Amino acid sequence: MKEGLFMKRMQDDDFLKPLKNRPGLKARQEFKRDLETKLQGLEVQKRRYQFLKVPLLLGLAFLLIFAIFSENILEQFNSRTGENKSQFSHDENKDDLIDQHSKADDIIKWNGSLYINNHDGSEIISGELIGMKLGAINKKVAINKEALLDGEATKIEEGTMVYYVANTENIAIKRNDEWIMYQLVGNKIETLSENEAMKIAKRFAPNEQISWNTELIKEPSILDIPELKANSNPIWRVIGTYPMGNIDLFYIDSITGVVLSTGDMEKEGFGEYADDFIELKELKDHLDKTTYVYSGEIKLLLSEKAKIELKNGTSILVSLSGEESSTQLDPIQIVNPKDKISVPFEIDLDSEERIHKMLGNLKLFIELKDEQNVIIYKKEIKAFSVE
Amino acid sequence: MNGESHLLPFELYEHYFDDVYQYLLYFTNNQQEAEDLTQETFIRVFKNYQYFKMKSSIKTWIFSIAKHVAIDQYRKNKLISIFPDFLLQTRKSQIGNPEKEIENKTDWELLQEALLKLKPHYRNVVILRGIKEYSVNETAEILNWKESKVKVDYHRALKLLKKYLKSDEGGVIYEENAR
Numbered sequence: 189m190k191e192g193l194f195m196k197r198m199q200d201d202d203f204l205k206p207l208k209n210r211p212g213l214k215a216r217q218e219f220k221r222d223l224e225t226k227l228q229g230l231e232v233q234k235r236r237y238q239f240l241k242v243p244l245l246l247g248l249a250f251l252l253i254f255a256i257f258s259e260n261i262l263e264q265f266n267s268r269t270g271e272n273k274s275q276f277s278h279d280e281n282k283d284d285l286i287d288q289h290s291k292a293d294d295i296i297k298w299n300g301s302l303y304i305n306n307h308d309g310s311e312i313i314s315g316e317l318i319g320m321k322l323g324a325i326n327k328k329v330a331i332n333k334e335a336l337l338d339g340e341a342t343k344i345e346e347g348t349m350v351y352y353v354a355n356t357e358n359i360a361i362k363r364n365d366e367w368i369m370y371q372l373v374g375n376k377i378e379t380l381s382e383n384e385a386m387k388i389a390k391r392f393a394p395n396e397q398i399s400w401n402t403e404l405i406k407e408p409s410i411l412d413i414p415e416l417k418a419n420s421n422p423i424w425r426v427i428g429t430y431p432m433g434n435i436d437l438f439y440i441d442s443i444t445g446v447v448l449s450t451g452d453m454e455k456e457g458f459g460e461y462a463d464d465f466i467e468l469k470e471l472k473d474h475l476d477k478t479t480y481v482y483s484g485e486i487k488l489l490l491s492e493k494a495k496i497e498l499k500n501g502t503s504i505l506v507s508l509s510g511e512e513s514s515t516q517l518d519p520i521q522i523v524n525p526k527d528k529i530s531v532p533f534e535i536d537l538d539s540e541e542r543i544h545k546m547l548g549n550l551k552l553f554i555e556l557k558d559e560q561n562v563i564i565y566k567k568e569i570k571a572f573s574v575e
Numbered sequence: 576m577n578g579e580s581h582l583l584p585f586e587l588y589e590h591y592f593d594d595v596y597q598y599l600l601y602f603t604n605n606q607q608e609a610e611d612l613t614q615e616t617f618i619r620v621f622k623n624y625q626y627f628k629m630k631s632s633i634k635t636w637i638f639s640i641a642k643h644v645a646i647d648q649y650r651k652n653k654l655i656s657i658f659p660d661f662l663l664q665t666r667k668s669q670i671g672n673p674e675k676e677i678e679n680k681t682d683w684e685l686l687q688e689a690l691l692k693l694k695p696h697y698r699n700v701v702i703l704r705g706i707k708e709y710s711v712n713e714t715a716e717i718l719n720w721k722e723s724k725v726k727v728d729y730h731r732a733l734k735l736l737k738k739y740l741k742s743d744e745g746g747v748i749y750e751e752n753a754r
Contacts, residue, residue, distance in 0.1 A: 206682035215596040479696045
């Protein structure tokens with residue numbers, strides 16, 4: 189195999205230098221501007237800090253007037269739903285999409301696509317809308333497709349459509365100085381209820397004797413489990429307790445319903461297993477969904493009840509249950525059988541598809557063989573991702 | 576908490592646009608794809624800004640979003656690339672002298688091509704640590720790895736990159752950990 193031309197030219201120290209100066213690193217200004225316009229529609233209210241400087245009384249007065257004013261608008265909408273048309277004359281300069289101080293209930297969140305339908309069900313506008321606050325008036329919405337208004341196709345200029353969010357079902361759009369109300373149909377993001385989360389968990393443990401508890405973890409960053417820490421949505425922790433006291437744990441994304449992690453606890457203590465002569469302690473494992481690698485460490489301890497003395501040359505292998513040939517590790521020699529043995533393992537799950545298949549059903553197979561390669565101990569354990 | 580914590584989403588866009596775009600360009604080597612992914616990244620930043628707790632650096636938070644976006648795209652491309660790859664190989668053999676083609680390529684093109692052959696996690700660590708020169712700590716935060724893994728994988732990735740560059744241009748090299 190001959191040496192590559194590039195390698196001939198470059199010294200090791202300068203190895204990546206050509207890439208650092210590669211052409212095309214500057215983005216097209218036109219693209220930057222276009223994206224800027226789209227994102228303007230999503231910009232949070234910049235004036236919140238200025239607002240804090242306003243004297244308290246003036247601020248309260250403003251809020252009061254605004255609240256009364258908003259109520260009047262809603263009444264007008266409600267009274268004219270049949271006509272599907274309303275006239276408004278309020279401040280259109282308010283340009284916030286989501287006020288960070290709003291309560292979550294006030295914010296309608298949309299997952300990507302938005303379809304605004306006419307009252308007869310016909311679609312008139314489709315595009316992208318990220319999120320909006322109830323009662324917000326906004327001129328900047330990322331609608332990027334053609335809209336059919338009054339039977340005529342009209343290209344709505346990005347970032348210029350004026351809308352008012354009447355309620356979670358309707359949106360008013362201003363056209364020719366008139367407000368027209370339309371139904372909102374789209375992928376509205378709903379948070380899973382406690383019962384829905386429990387229902388998901390029950391699919392994995394369909395046992396009527398289990399009693400269930402839930403807890404909504406609003407800030408996943410407090411969790412010790414790395415892959416949950418980074419989750420941007422709140423997480424439901426669902427705990428199923430068996431009559432004998434052992435429990436099953438499920439972590440479920442409160443928006444998507446995806447089961448992010450599962451685990452179990454024995455009654456005597458977390459992660460502890462027992463056998464006639466081997467005790468399996470502290471299974472620490474981690475599933476990296478980015479690199480598809482499941483890795484961890486198993487600690488083995490020779491029990492006092494041990495009837496078989498492990499000799500030098502005893503080997504252990506850790507594999508995914510039922511897949512010994514594809515995932516088994518090289519045997520690890522036990523040097524001193526009286527010592528606690530720490531067995532690191534790393535199993536490449538190859539693909540996201542396999543991870544999904546394995547989630548909730550990941551089992552490890554531990555096997556010890558003596559120097560004659562005779563199996564002297566084997567055990568299957570349920571694995572879980574904890575650290 | 577750093578000085579960026581007070582930045583609003585639109586200011587973050589101004590601040591990090593170039594870096595995010597460059598990262599995605601290195602990852603894809605395709606201007607159109609880099610633009611699409613940059614757009615997706617900042618939309619996600621704007622969508623999720625309200626959930627950001629300022630407990631980590633905002634820079635690493637934005638880059639971890641960009642990383643997810645890039646890897647999602649990589650997986651989509653992987654799914655649809657089996658047949659086109661086959662066609663590409665056939666076409667290559669008809670183009671003429673491949674050695675001549677390599678000679679005509681500049682250093683950065685050869686490096687970029689080799690970078691694209693790396694698995695995404697190796698590619699990421701080379702871009703962030705090697706090209707963008709982020710610290711081990713920042714890279715670890717972005718990739719959600721331990722610092723020791725960043726060091727080890729960076730070393731392995733560079734080794735692999737050099738292996739690709741040294742290889743006979745027409746040949747096929749498998750990654751060390753591929754099975």
